Amino acid sequence: MYFYGSTGVNKNGNLEIGGVDAVELARQYGTPLYVYDVALMRERARGFKQTFDDLNVTAQVAYASKAFSTVAMIQLAEEEGLSLDVVSGGELYTAIVAGFPVERIHFHGNNKSREELEMALDHKIGCIVVDNFFELNLLKDLCREKNANVNILLRVTPGIEAHTHDYILTGQEDSKFGFDLQNGQAENALKMAIENNFFNVLGLHCHIGSQIFETTGFLLAAKKIVEKLEQWKNELSFVAKVLNLGGGFGIRYTKEDEPILPSQYVREIITEVKHLTDQHSLKMPEIWIEPGRSLVGDAGITLYQIGSSKEVPGVRKYLAVDGGMSDNIRPALYQAKYEAVLANKPLAKANQTVSIAGKCCESGDMLIWDLPLPEPGEEDILAVFCTGAYGYSMANNYNRIPRPAVVFVENGRATLVVKRESYEDLVRLDLPLK
Ligand SMILES: Cc1ncc(COP(=O)(O)O)c(C=O)c1O
Numbered sequence: 402m403y404f405y406g407s408t409g410v411n412k413n414g415n416l417e418i419g420g421v422d423a424v425e426l427a428r429q430y431g432t433p434l435y436v437y438d439v440a441l442m443r444e445r446a447r448g449f450k451q452t453f454d455d456l457n458v459t460a461q462v463a464y465a466s467k468a469f470s471t472v473a474m475i476q477l478a479e480e481e482g483l484s485l486d487v488v489s490g491g492e493l494y495t496a497i498v499a500g501f502p503v504e505r506i507h508f509h510g511n512n513k514s515r516e517e518l519e520m521a522l523d524h525k526i527g528c529i530v531v532d533n534f535f536e537l538n539l540l541k542d543l544c545r546e547k548n549a550n551v552n553i554l555l556r557v558t559p560g561i562e563a564h565t566h567d568y569i570l571t572g573q574e575d576s577k578f579g580f581d582l583q584n585g586q587a588e589n590a591l592k593m594a595i596e597n598n599f600f601n602v603l604g605l606h607c608h609i610g611s612q613i614f615e616t617t618g619f620l621l622a623a624k625k626i627v628e629k630l631e632q633w634k635n636e637l638s639f640v641a642k643v644l645n646l647g648g649g650f651g652i653r654y655t656k657e658d659e660p661i662l663p664s665q666y667v668r669e670i671i672t673e674v675k676h677l678t679d680q681h682s683l684k685m686p687e688i689w690i691e692p693g694r695s696l697v698g699d700a701g702i703t704l705y706q707i708g709s710s711k712e713v714p715g716v717r718k719y720l721a722v723d724g725g726m727s728d729n730i731r732p733a734l735y736q737a738k739y740e741a742v743l744a745n746k747p748l749a750k751a752n753q754t755v756s757i758a759g760k761c762c763e764s765g766d767m768l769i770w771d772l773p774l775p776e777p778g779e780e781d782i783l784a785v786f787c788t789g790a791y792g793y794s795m796a797n798n799y800n801r802i803p804r805p806a807v808v809f810v811e812n813g814r815a816t817l818v819v820k821r822e823s824y825e826d827l828v829r830l831d832l833p834l835k
């Protein structure tokens with residue numbers, strides 16, 4: 402069995418996370434429950450920052466809060482000196498409520514509304530990543546109306562097909578995101594942007610996709626961008642201060658996954674950008690990155706109470722838990738794979754293969770297919786590993802299932818950071834017919 406971060410087995414033989422007994426957590430806070438190992442999130446954040454420091458490169462490591470956005474998480478990102486990537490008014494609002502320094506917030510999105518852009522300008526956030534011509538024009542009008550200056554990056558699509566699930570690819574030519582680098586769109590956008598006195602064009606942004614295990618795509622994207630930057634320096638006298646290469650660094654969900662270390666991604670990317678900028682006689686820009694999953698993914702564990710089971714003789718055994726696609730939609734959406742153990746006997750020998758079903762009224766609501774597990778008993782708690790990214794943040798109320806609570810654990814202490822939704826919460830916005 403492979404244990405992540407500060408997970409292990411305690412003297413009671415139970416799964417322990419951050420020095421806290423997982424079975425005790427389930428008992429105290431109920432299930433399903435998202436549990437986060439804070440020490441591991443700190444270690445990941447420091448790992449990224451340290452690599453930039455070691456290589457003496459000016460950088461911003463912006464936590465992509467879409468992976469897991471809550472007030473406490475954003476406060477943790479601030480404690481660790483990260484910047485923050487938000488992608489909607491709601492994520493921006495969460496960051497503001499958390500008291501995150503506005504100058505370190507970057508705002509993404511392929512369809513930011515007038516209200517969202519106004520909110521960003523009014524709060525004087527650090528940077529807006531402009532995605533398309535519609536936004537460029539809207540932002541121009543808003544800056545004029547408000548007489549406001551703003552730092553911007555232009556998001557470009559370099560035409561890279563990274564190796565990952567089709568639904569989480571973003572750098573390819575046929576993408577809803579960004580200005581195409583090859584067909585002249587990006588250049589036209591840059592010309593429009595540098596002509597505008599309200600904009601301070603810091604540079605370019607690109608994000609090629611998510612859960613990527615190799616650096617080839619990042620290096621290729623950097624190459625295509627640096628070549629354009631040389632052209633634009635010569636033709637438009639534009640010098641990029643910032644190159645943002647996005648996030649997407651893959652993590653280990655199961656033993657089949659073999660990601661490289663976060664520091665290695667960063668090291669290889671920086672080495673290549675240094676080499677390319679030298680080659681093209683450009684000044685090394687600041688490098689910004691936006692890891693989401695690789696900061697929080699393997700720090701999260703979801704605890705479930707095991708309930709009903711069903712045997713299809715000769716075919717399979719289904720074991721149902723008290724959550725499912727409502728708290729983790731990734732298996733249904735991307736056929737994502739997870740590993741799990743029984744939190745009350747993590748080392749017990751697996752003597753059967755079961756498939757873990759959720760409780761939603763949907764055949765596709767399966768969390769794990771063909772999981773080796775010991776014979777489960779009535780009181781057993783299933784712990785699913787690596788649910789820290791895009792679990793809570795993509796949770797939903799399908800079948801009016803309340804969203805689980807979130808607990809942070811560190812140094813043997815547990816802190817509730819998001820309360821469990823109640824049935825009252827579920828009908829809070831409903832109005833009666835008459
Ligand atoms: C623009 C942008 N930045 C950063 C991220 C974070 O990606 P990940 O969680 O894979 O690091 C995403 C999501 O794919 C994204 O779209």
Ligand SMILES: N[C@@H](CCCC[NH3+])C(=O)O
Nearest residue numbers: 467569611612731790791
């Ligand atoms: N939500 C996705 C990744 C998309 C990230 C945002 N561009 C996942 O769970 O893997």
